Amino acid sequence: MAQNPPYSPAQSETHWQAAWAAAGCFAAPDDPGTQAKSYVLEMFPYPSGDLHMGHVRNYCIGDVFARFARLQGACVLHPMGWDALGLPAENQAILEQVAPQQRTPKNIARMKQQLMRLGLAYDWKREIATYRPEYYRWNQWFFLQLYARDLVYRRQSQVNFCSGCDTVLANEQVNEARVCWRGHPDVVKRSIGEWAFRITAYAEALLAGLDDLTQWPERILAQQRHWLGKSVGAGLRFARAGNDAAAPAQELEVFTTRLETAMGACAVLLAPDDPRHTDWVTPAQSAAVASFVARMQRTERSARLAETAAKEGVFTGSSVLHPFTGAPLPVVLANYVLADYGSGAVMCVPAHDARDHGLAQAMGLPVRQVVAPPAEGDAQDDATLPYSGPGHLMNSGVYDGQRCEEARASMLQAAQAGGFGGPQTTWHLRDWGFSRQRYWGTPIPIVYCDACGTVPLPLEALPLELPDFADLKLTGTGGAPLRQIKAFTDVPCPTCGAAATREVDTMDTFVDSAWYFARYLSPQHREAPVDPAAAAAWLPVDVYVGGPEHAVMHLLYFRFFTRVMRQLGLCQTDEPVRTLITQGMVNAPSYRCPNHGYVAAAPLRAAAAAKTPPSCPRCAQPLQVLVEKMSKSKLNGVDPLALIDRYGADTTRLYTLFAAPPEKDLEWDPNGVEGISRFVNRLWRLIAAQEEALNAAPSTAREAPSPAAREADLRARHLLHSTLQRVGDELLRRHHFNTAIAALMELVNGLYALQMHASNCVMGTKVRREVLQVCAAMLAPLAPHIAESCWAVGGGEKLVAQARWPAVDAQALQAQTLTLAVQVNGKLRAQLQVPADVDAATAGRLARADAGVQRHVGERPILKEIFIPGRLLNLVVAREG
Numbered sequence: 001m002a003q004n005p006p007y008s009p010a011q012s013e014t015h016w017q018a019a020w021a022a023a024g025c026f027a028a029p030d031d032p033g034t035q036a037k038s039y040v041l042e043m044f045p046y047p048s049g050d051l052h053m054g055h056v057r058n059y060c061i062g063d064v065f066a067r068f069a070r071l072q073g074a075c076v077l078h079p080m081g082w083d084a085l086g087l088p089a090e091n092q093a094i095l096e097q098v099a100p101q102q103r104t105p106k107n108i109a110r111m112k113q114q115l116m117r118l119g120l121a122y123d124w125k126r127e128i129a130t131y132r133p134e135y136y137r138w139n140q141w142f143f144l145q146l147y148a149r150d151l152v153y154r155r156q157s158q159v160n161f162c163s164g165c166d167t168v169l170a171n172e173q174v175n176e177a178r179v180c181w182r183g184h185p186d187v188v189k190r191s192i193g194e195w196a197f198r199i200t201a202y203a204e205a206l207l208a209g210l211d212d213l214t215q216w217p218e219r220i221l222a223q224q225r226h227w228l229g230k231s232v233g234a235g236l237r238f239a240r241a242g243n244d245a246a247a248p249a250q251e252l253e254v255f256t257t258r259l260e261t262a263m264g265a266c267a268v269l270l271a272p273d274d275p276r277h278t279d280w281v282t283p284a285q286s287a288a289v290a291s292f293v294a295r296m297q298r299t300e301r302s303a304r305l306a307e308t309a310a311k312e313g314v315f316t317g318s319s320v321l322h323p324f325t326g327a328p329l330p331v332v333l334a335n336y337v338l339a340d341y342g343s344g345a346v347m348c349v350p351a352h353d354a355r356d357h358g359l360a361q362a363m364g365l366p367v368r369q370v371v372a373p374p375a376e377g378d379a380q381d382d383a384t385l386p387y388s389g390p391g392h393l394m395n396s397g398v399y400d401g402q403r404c405e406e407a408r409a410s411m412l413q414a415a416q417a418g419g420f421g422g423p424q425t426t427w428h429l430r431d432w433g434f435s436r437q438r439y440w441g442t443p444i445p446i447v448y449c450d451a452c453g454t455v456p457l458p459l460e461a462l463p464l465e466l467p468d469f470a471d472l473k474l475t476g477t478g479g480a481p482l483r484q485i486k487a488f489t490d491v492p493c494p495t496c497g498a499a500a501t502r503e504v505d506t507m508d509t510f511v512d513s514a515w516y517f518a519r520y521l522s523p524q525h526r527e528a529p530v531d532p533a534a535a536a537a538w539l540p541v542d543v544y545v546g547g548p549e550h551a552v553m554h555l556l557y558f559r560f561f562t563r564v565m566r567q568l569g570l571c572q573t574d575e576p577v578r579t580l581i582t583q584g585m586v587n588a589p590s591y592r593c594p595n596h597g598y599v600a601a602a603p604l605r606a607a608a609a610a611k612t613p614p615s616c617p618r619c620a621q622p623l624q625v626l627v628e629k630m631s632k633s634k635l636n637g638v639d640p641l642a643l644i645d646r647y648g649a650d651t652t653r654l655y656t657l658f659a660a661p662p663e664k665d666l667e668w669d670p671n672g673v674e675g676i677s678r679f680v681n682r683l684w685r686l687i688a689a690q691e692e693a694l695n696a697a698p699s700t701a702r703e704a705p706s707p708a709a710r711e712a713d714l715r716a717r718h719l720l721h722s723t724l725q726r727v728g729d730e731l732l733r734r735h736h737f738n739t740a741i742a743a744l745m746e747l748v749n750g751l752y753a754l755q756m757h758a759s760n761c762v763m764g765t766k767v768r769r770e771v772l773q774v775c776a777a778m779l780a781p782l783a784p785h786i787a788e789s790c791w792a793v794g795g796g797e798k799l800v801a802q803a804r805w806p807a808v809d810a811q812a813l814q815a816q817t818l819t820l821a822v823q824v825n826g827k828l829r830a831q832l833q834v835p836a837d838v839d840a841a842t843a844g845r846l847a848r849a850d851a852g853v854q855r856h857v858g859e860r861p862i863l864k865e866i867f868i869p870g871r872l873l874n875l876v877v878a879r880e881g
Contacts, residue, residue: 009648043546137463229428255342282317441506
């Protein structure tokens, strides 16, 4: 046999990608008609210009779903676009003073070419980019539609403010120590005006809709439920103690889910960032309160709220009256109280809440037990408090002896009758503040007029485009950049024509991504963000792939905007996505020096492989070896393009799919890549060998198979269709691509064992072609380029990208051979492959002919043959001597 040609992925992959493009394999129609549809989507990327391994994994997972759905006969929509506005591009523009309008198209072109090298099955005719006015005009359109329905409004909000930069900062620009991205300390919270979507109007619908998302990961559903945070309880109003009629606030309303513990309240608590606290601070306490509030502003919220954090507070100097007893209770600022939970004020009940108990101990507040466990009649020891379980009331006057649920109802009735309380439902969810003091975002279509007030632009004035970057001095300081451009800000009022001023804030990029999935359906549609007919045909998205870090921001806004679009008549569904796939991170070893921070990982991997302790190349200090998410900042990334250059796209794809199931983190292993490369090369040699064998045996020739050829064909088809059934199940039902690839590896090993690669293989031409074509179909979603080569050698029509998933042959699944254990005097001496229906006589003949058995039988006579069908043959021979 001639030497098979070596595997050349660059040449092969370029060829097949051109063939797909020429055949229009991945172009989706405007309407799938009667054909089953499958809309597969991955979360679109920010166009940094460089693909990273997280991108590769995300898009390869989505590509498997898209290609597999197409093989199953579905009409597939699989688009791609670019989340191009936002902070990273603006920061780069500040650094280089290059307009993002110039850099972004170049970055997109570069990343698009990189994605194409992976052979991803995208319909590029539907490509969108959020920085283009023809896209963000629809952000403005949505704004105006929601503004007209009172679902957009302006409010005061707490933001990060850096005095060193003299600007508002996004959360991404402030670390846990409250230091800004440029190194300025003491970033504080400041109240400013901002625009917000009234997403809370949809809270009940968003919560109820989670019950219908049966194909979303439970952890994502749990995070959304927690973020929505529905709490059913009661509101109680505590009147200010004393007769100071000039005081700015005369009562505090608290929210509680445990009204039955009200008699145990020893204080009313406010959050240190609640702006109302200034209404309750007396002159004597102003200095102490100011110091406490300033310290809390410098403390990261997560640190304040941690269970292990010390519970701290400060007296305001004011008191309120207990609504049930009239007793005065101090008003206290506490570090663990949230301004955005409930009414923003809570009762402090130390005997029945662990955090309140910690605060009471720190501040010397009284601890009054009012709920006893069911089997207890007396108060518990202080050592056993706080108690938060069920029981009956004590130390609660007329409510003593009532069970908690009874007392809750009785006290609620009394509060309603007394006019100081009633039932209340609160949500953790707050309205979505989306305005930003940045340049590179969607301009907000609002004008401020002294005569007319806040005036929305008319629809015909859209898009309101960003002004030219050349008119700016973009520094990242001084507030909203658009304020610098008088030609933009100073305009006539759309209503009265008088001098007016534009809004200078821009929209957060979460607005761009809240509805982009719908724009893919009709990217050229000019009458609305989406053509309702296209939405009716394609929505909801059938499979959506992205990171779990978007669980409560993007995915919640995604769901909110879908409901908005339905109300506007743009679509017919409330939920945007049927099946959500949240892929894990790509992790890799990183190396950190105590003196110099992270050290480039690439030069150290060889040392790690050689078990040599790594040391810093600058100071020779031992390095700390960590396994962390791949990132530029940790210097532990792997360049996907270098990987594709060396191994090819199929090897790169297969490794990211094989190393872990989609939902698990992938631990990068260079040895694993080498292993996948060996498999791909082995597969290539098998395919190449068939080309010569099939050319030597014309398909028109009549074959009269020998018994050996018949047995080889039966075994090959059994192996093939067993694998087909397994791979189909793993891809369709379980979404475990790694085990599907493992099954294909076992198939290739089995075909090598049948000598399919060798010149002495007796397998028939027809079966060889079947093996190649079925193998190609199974490979096509995972390694599509080599799958096309396999399909072509096997004589498949057109392209495997246009083919259908083969049916499993039930007859071929039946075992045609079995392994028969052969014993001599009860000791195992051989394992023979025999026909599945082998009888005792045939089994004896085959066993006696085996060289290994002959060696142990020798010249001794066989006294008896014990045959157990399908399992065992024991030859009983005479003893020697």
